[in-house]
Amino acid sequence: MLKKVSDYLRGTQVWKSIFRHGPPTTARNRAMVMLANVFLHLHPVRARSSGIRLSFTWCMGGLTFFLFLVEAVTGILLMFYYRPVAASAYTDIMALREDVPLGIMREIHRWGAHLMVITVWLHMFRVFMTGSYKPPREFNWGIGVVLLVLTLLLSFTGYLLPWDQLAIWAVTVGTNMARAHPVIGHEGPLEGILKFEDVDFVTSGNDIRYALLAGRFVGEATLLRFYVLHCIAVPVMAMVLMAVHFWRVRKDGGISGPL
Amino acid sequence: MHLIGSTIFETIDYWANTLTNPTWLFPISIVLLILSLRYAHVWTRPPIAIGIGVFLAALVAYSCMDWPGVDHSQFRESITKADNLPIIIILTLLYITYWISLRKASLNDARIAQGKPPLEASEKSRKVLVWPDLVYTELIAMVVCTAILILWSVAVPAPIEEPANIARTPNPSKAPWYFLGLQELLVYFDPWLAGVVLPGLIMVGLIAIPYVDRNPKGNGYYTLRERKMAIFVFLFGFLILWVLQVFLGTFLRGPGWNFFGVYEYWDHNKIEPLENIDISEIFYVNILGGYEPDSVWVRELPGIALVIIYMTVLPLVIARTVGKKMFRELGAIRFGIVVNLALIMAAVPLKMVARWLFNLKYVVNLDIPEINLNI
Numbered sequence A: 001m002l003k004k005v006s007d008y009l010r011g012t013q014v015w016k017s018i019f020r021h022g023p024p025t026t027a028r029n030r031a032m033v034m035l036a037n038v039f040l041h042l043h044p045v046r047a048r049s050s051g052i053r054l055s056f057t058w059c060m061g062g063l064t065f066f067l068f069l070v071e072a073v074t075g076i077l078l079m080f081y082y083r084p085v086a087a088s089a090y091t092d093i094m095a096l097r098e099d100v101p102l103g104i105m106r107e108i109h110r111w112g113a114h115l116m117v118i119t120v121w122l123h124m125f126r127v128f129m130t131g132s133y134k135p136p137r138e139f140n141w142g143i144g145v146v147l148l149v150l151t152l153l154l155s156f157t158g159y160l161l162p163w164d165q166l167a168i169w170a171v172t173v174g175t176n177m178a179r180a181h182p183v184i185g186h187e188g189p190l191e192g193i194l195k196f197e198d199v200d201f202v203t204s205g206n207d208i209r210y211a212l213l214a215g216r217f218v219g220e221a222t223l224l225r226f227y228v229l230h231c232i233a234v235p236v237m238a239m240v241l242m243a244v245h246f247w248r249v250r251k252d253g254g255i256s257g258p259l
Numbered sequence B: 001m002h003l004i005g006s007t008i009f010e011t012i013d014y015w016a017n018t019l020t021n022p023t024w025l026f027p028i029s030i031v032l033l034i035l036s037l038r039y040a041h042v043w044t045r046p047p048i049a050i051g052i053g054v055f056l057a058a059l060v061a062y063s064c065m066d067w068p069g070v071d072h073s074q075f076r077e078s079i080t081k082a083d084n085l086p087i088i089i090i091l092t093l094l095y096i097t098y099w100i101s102l103r104k105a106s107l108n109d110a111r112i113a114q115g116k117p118p119l120e121a122s123e124k125s126r127k128v129l130v131w132p133d134l135v136y137t138e139l140i141a142m143v144v145c146t147a148i149l150i151l152w153s154v155a156v157p158a159p160i161e162e163p164a165n166i167a168r169t170p171n172p173s174k175a176p177w178y179f180l181g182l183q184e185l186l187v188y189f190d191p192w193l194a195g196v197v198l199p200g201l202i203m204v205g206l207i208a209i210p211y212v213d214r215n216p217k218g219n220g221y222y223t224l225r226e227r228k229m230a231i232f233v234f235l236f237g238f239l240i241l242w243v244l245q246v247f248l249g250t251f252l253r254g255p256g257w258n259f260f261g262v263y264e265y266w267d268h269n270k271i272e273p274l275e276n277i278d279i280s281e282i283f284y285v286n287i288l289g290g291y292e293p294d295s296v297w298v299r300e301l302p303g304i305a306l307v308i309i310y311m312t313v314l315p316l317v318i319a320r321t322v323g324k325k326m327f328r329e330l331g332a333i334r335f336g337i338v339v340n341l342a343l344i345m346a347a348v349p350l351k352m353v354a355r356w357l358f359n360l361k362y363v364v365n366l367d368i369p370e371i372n373l374n375i
């Protein structure tokens, strides 16, 4: 009965217009799936059996990417409800749990972000332990390091948005270091070399920390700045670099294996 | 508190609090790291590794409960804090992945010693179709991950504290957990080093790894014996200087960023006497028995000389002695980069040890307003 229905469906013009090949039961059709589908075709058609083992990659790179997608989806849902201004940020976050149906979007977004930090570290650990950064994959390792930093930055910029005590103080502690940046932080070493007669060119009102916070301390303008970084700037950078990363995994000969 | 408490639990607590002090925790962790690599072929055998895992889990369970004469409420509070759950998860996953990678490495090393190729190579020629072999694994991984995430989200509400208030500083105020390693560095280094230079060098150092590790062996399979040095240096940085610091910062740093033993109550009034001294004082007062010179430059000369020797003369000495072979293999430029990065990495634990042993504050303390440079 079921077989009949599925055979009928597969015969319809609609089905055939979407899937241009038969069911993936034969070797030929299994190759066709991978080639014809734009998403699946991130993968090669065939791969070394040692490389795709769960015990070899721990699937950590794949899960990092998956969690990035989860964060993108839940993040967009959160953006419907959240306004990045000091007067409403906190209450908007509180309302997410109480007023929004199925209010676990914030939970999924937050714990997903932590999980992504975890998986990206474990991914780096795996790549190191299998020596997969060695030629020809040196460059992709470098891309990976930048992705790691971007992942941490995504988490960090998001930390401020609930606008509670935890948020502003964690971000205050984090960004306080910037004022000690050599030369361009107003309390950093060699800050004085950019001084001309009495005019100090690096002050608390224009140094690198000011640029990060849009102010002398974490305030309303910081919230907007972090919001834009968190929702647009950093994710876009991460997406571009992930595209390069995946492309290079393929171009460097697929997942590594003994030479 | 005495060496031996009146109950066995008090004794355990006493030793646990003592041994988790960084002065002990660091050497112990380093010894454990070395032993775990040296005897990887022994402890990674499944019965032993699982046994250790069960023991560790039991230890955590023990620590969450109160026992006659001891109160573990502080530990319970730290470990059940919603935002600390990720740390428990990553520590657990790290134990499992560390075990898997060392297990596979030991098996491969045994094969290589017998002249056989590593396990991964025996499958090399076998190429399989990605559909279904990989696609299904990925699908299952995604489903499991989603399930965990949903369960976690239903069970643990995302934390939210009181509204932001710039006038009220919480104590301790902590950075997010994944940056606690950097915050811990602030105990030993000034912000320009701990917050700017060292993080920058971590990135540069990581990116440099493939270009300075010229060992062609161990590419694409797990092995220990073929790349002992590289693995040790990486794990030292990753596990000791990063993960351990995150653990320390989360569970052992309380109000005032003071150290508290695992089971110790976070007393807000604890004040640690600060009697740290600079190299200049050690040199002029303690060693020469005189006074510190008035001129800043003269005063700081010993420290500056030390830093310069450390970064220039020491690499040359290494190139001539223990690092002769390495120097020949890498060439001058690569060698210089590797050794300097390694020395800076080593400077972190060195300064910690100097702090514990001599209360050392600064090696160099150029407190001239325009320069204001402390190391």
Ligand code: HEM
Binding pocket: A057, A059, A060, A061, A062, A064, A065, A120, A123, A124, A127, A130, A132, A133, A137, A140, A141, A142, A143, A144, A145, A146, A147, A148, A151, A242, A245, A249, A254, A255, A256
């Ligand atoms: C947002 C972060 C990242 C994502 C989404 C990501 C994703 C992936 C994926 C899906 C793979 C395929 C193999 C696997 O799953 O293990 C891969 C491979 C690789 N990744 Fe990443 N990665 C990220 C970060 C990193 C980091 C932090 C590093 C290293 C510092 C890194 C270095 C590499 C290298 C060298 C490979 C090739 C490994 C091989 O061929 O065995 N990646 N990455």
